[in-house]
Amino acid sequence: MFCFQCEQTMGGVACTQSGRCGKSPRIAYLQDEIICGMKSMAVWLRALQQSGQAVPPEYAELLCYSAFVTLTNVNFDDTSHRTCLSRLAEKRDEVRHLVEEEYRRKAAAMPALTSAFAEWTPEWPQTKTRIDVDIRRRGRTIASLQQWIIYGLKGMASYSYHIQRLGRRCEGALNHIVEALAFLVCLPPVPTPISRTPFGMMGGLHQADDPSDQEALFNMVLKTGEVNLETMRVLDQCHCETFGNPEPTPVRRTHVRGHCIAVSGHDLLDLRDVLEATKDIPDLKVYTHGEMLPLSGYPGLKKYPHFVGHYGTAWQNQTKDFSNFPGAILMNTNCLMPVNELYRDRIFTCGPVGFPGVRHLGDGNLRPLIDRALELPGFPDDETPERFYTVGFGHHAIEAVAGKVVEAVKAGKIRRFFLVGGCDGFEPSRNYYTEFAERIPKDCVVLTLACGKYRLNHLDFGDIDGIPRLLDCGQCNDAYSAIVVAVLLSKAFGCGVNDLPLSIILSWFEQKAVVILMTLLSLGIRNMRIGPSLPGFFTPEILKMLKDRFNLMPIRTPEGDLAECLGGG
Ligand code: FSO
Numbered sequence: 001m002f003c004f005q006c007e008q009t010m011g012g013v014a015c016t017q018s019g020r021c022g023k024s025p026r027i028a029y030l031q032d033e034i035i036c037g038m039k040s041m042a043v044w045l046r047a048l049q050q051s052g053q054a055v056p057p058e059y060a061e062l063l064c065y066s067a068f069v070t071l072t073n074v075n076f077d078d079t080s081h082r083t084c085l086s087r088l089a090e091k092r093d094e095v096r097h098l099v100e101e102e103y104r105r106k107a108a109a110m111p112a113l114t115s116a117f118a119e120w121t122p123e124w125p126q127t128k129t130r131i132d133v134d135i136r137r138r139g140r141t142i143a144s145l146q147q148w149i150i151y152g153l154k155g156m157a158s159y160s161y162h163i164q165r166l167g168r169r170c171e172g173a174l175n176h177i178v179e180a181l182a183f184l185v186c187l188p189p190v191p192t193p194i195s196r197t198p199f200g201m202m203g204g205l206h207q208a209d210d211p212s213d214q215e216a217l218f219n220m221v222l223k224t225g226e227v228n229l230e231t232m233r234v235l236d237q238c239h240c241e242t243f244g245n246p247e248p249t250p251v252r253r254t255h256v257r258g259h260c261i262a263v264s265g266h267d268l269l270d271l272r273d274v275l276e277a278t279k280d281i282p283d284l285k286v287y288t289h290g291e292m293l294p295l296s297g298y299p300g301l302k303k304y305p306h307f308v309g310h311y312g313t314a315w316q317n318q319t320k321d322f323s324n325f326p327g328a329i330l331m332n333t334n335c336l337m338p339v340n341e342l343y344r345d346r347i348f349t350c351g352p353v354g355f356p357g358v359r360h361l362g363d364g365n366l367r368p369l370i371d372r373a374l375e376l377p378g379f380p381d382d383e384t385p386e387r388f389y390t391v392g393f394g395h396h397a398i399e400a401v402a403g404k405v406v407e408a409v410k411a412g413k414i415r416r417f418f419l420v421g422g423c424d425g426f427e428p429s430r431n432y433y434t435e436f437a438e439r440i441p442k443d444c445v446v447l448t449l450a451c452g453k454y455r456l457n458h459l460d461f462g463d464i465d466g467i468p469r470l471l472d473c474g475q476c477n478d479a480y481s482a483i484v485v486a487v488l489l490s491k492a493f494g495c496g497v498n499d500l501p502l503s504i505i506l507s508w509f510e511q512k513a514v515v516i517l518m519t520l521l522s523l524g525i526r527n528m529r530i531g532p533s534l535p536g537f538f539t540p541e542i543l544k545m546l547k548d549r550f551n552l553m554p555i556r557t558p559e560g561d562l563a564e565c566l567g568g569g
C-alpha cells in the first residue's frame, strides 16, 4: 500500500505497511481501485457531455459517495468497498452505453477515447499499489499535485454528499469533479518500466517532471478551491434553509439521567432523523459527539426537548468517550476510529461509514439503534455542576453584531482577529494551538471552527464590550462562515482580506481540510500558517510555489508566531 492523504501519515511521508488510521493494505488497495473506477466513470461522463448530454444526477452522486468512502477514517469494511466498486463498474457501463447510443442516434463516429481508464474493470488486488507507481512514472511533484487534486475532490465530494442528502445539488461541484478527474487522466502518458500501471502502459524509462504540467496542475488546484467555495456556500444555504440560521446557544456538556444515544460525525439530517424517531420515547435522551457539537445552535434541531447536550470531545478521544458512554452510538461520517470491543455491540454506522462486524443502518430504519439504547442502562443521575460550551456564531450571528465589532476596532478596543481553525488529532504538537490561543492578548478576538476548537473551547476568553472573545463558526463544513466574516470585515474597513488585522492559523488532518486550504489559496489569502506538520504529499517544489505565491508558512513556536502576527506578519 501507499497512502499519504492525511496528516498522521507514517513518519510524515507515507503509510506503506499499514495505515496509522487502522486502514489495512487490503482496504488501501480497494480504495485505490475506487479512485480508478471514479476516473473511468469521469472519462465516460465527459464523453457524454461532449456528445451534448448533461451528466445525469445519479452518476455524479455515485462519484460523491465513492469519494466519501475513501476519506480518512470513514470506511474500513471490505464488503462496502467491493459493493462500491461493483456499482461504479455497473454505472460506468451504463454511461458508456448512453454515449454509444447518442452517437449511433446521430449517425456520427464516436471520437476515440485516449485514456486507458476508459477500459477499466475492477480488480480485487492483493499486492498492487497505485500512487507510488505514479510517483516513479511521473516524478514526485507531478504525482503529488495530482494527488493533491484528488484529495481536494474527496473533500468537495463529501460536502456535496451532505448537500444531496438535503435534497439539493451543487451543479458546479458535480461538474467540476467530472472535469477534474477527466483532466487528470488525460495528461500525456509517460513511458514507464512498470508492467501494469493505472494507465495500463508498458516499457520505457522514468522521465523528469514537465513544468508546464506543473502549472496546469496548480491551476486545477486553485480551480478546485474556487469551486469548493461555491459548494460550501450551497451547503451553508441548505443547512440554514432546512434548520434555521445558527444562533448563539449554550450547550450542556454534562450528562443527564436516562437512556441515551450519541450521534457522531457531521451530518445534520441524521441527527434530525434520530431526534424525530425518538421524540415520543420517555426517558431517552440524545447527545451530539465530536464535530456534531455546533448542531445545538440550529433552531430546527435545538427545539427538541430530549436533545439534551453534547458528550465527549474531539474524534481522537472516541475510544475513551464511547467506552464510557452507557448508551447507543451512531457514526454518520468521518472520523471513525477502529472500533473497540468495549462498545462494538452498541455502535452503529450509516451513510458512507463502515466497519467490519459493526451494524450498518443502510435503509434509514433507526429501530435497532433505539432498541439498543433502551436495553442499555443509560446515565443513573444528572451530572453536577452543569457545564456548558457556547456555539452558534455562524456568519448570520456575526453579521448581526458586525456594527458593534467595527466600532470596537475603530475605538482601538479590538486590536486583531485570529482564525485558529481546523482539525484536531493525536499529536502532542497540536498543543501548539492551545498554547497559541492562551497567549493571544485580551484585546484580540479568536474565531474557531471544526474539531480543532476542542484545543481552545475549554478556556475562558471573556468578552470585549459584550462581544465574546471566542466565536465558534461551526464545523469544518462551516468554513464558509469564517470566509464570509473575513469578507464582511474587509468591506467594513474598505480594504482587501490580506490587509485586515487578521491572522489565520490552520490545523489540518484530512481531506476536508485539504480542500478548505485550496479554497483559501484560490481567494488569494496570504500569510497563513499551517500545522502541526506539512502534508506528506507536498514536495519541496510545491512548498516553494506556496511560499513564493502565498507566503504560506509552517507553524513554528506559539510565542514566535504570535509575535510575528501581532507585528502584522
Ligand atoms: Fe474534524 Fe475529523 Fe470535521 Fe475533519 S472531525 S478532522 S477536517 O474529519 O472533518 O473537523
Ligand code: SF4
Binding pocket: 003, 004, 005, 006, 007, 008, 009, 010, 014, 015, 018, 019, 020, 021, 022, 023, 072, 073
Ligand atoms: Fe496513513 Fe492517513 Fe492514509 Fe490512513 S489515511 S493510511 S493514516 S495516510
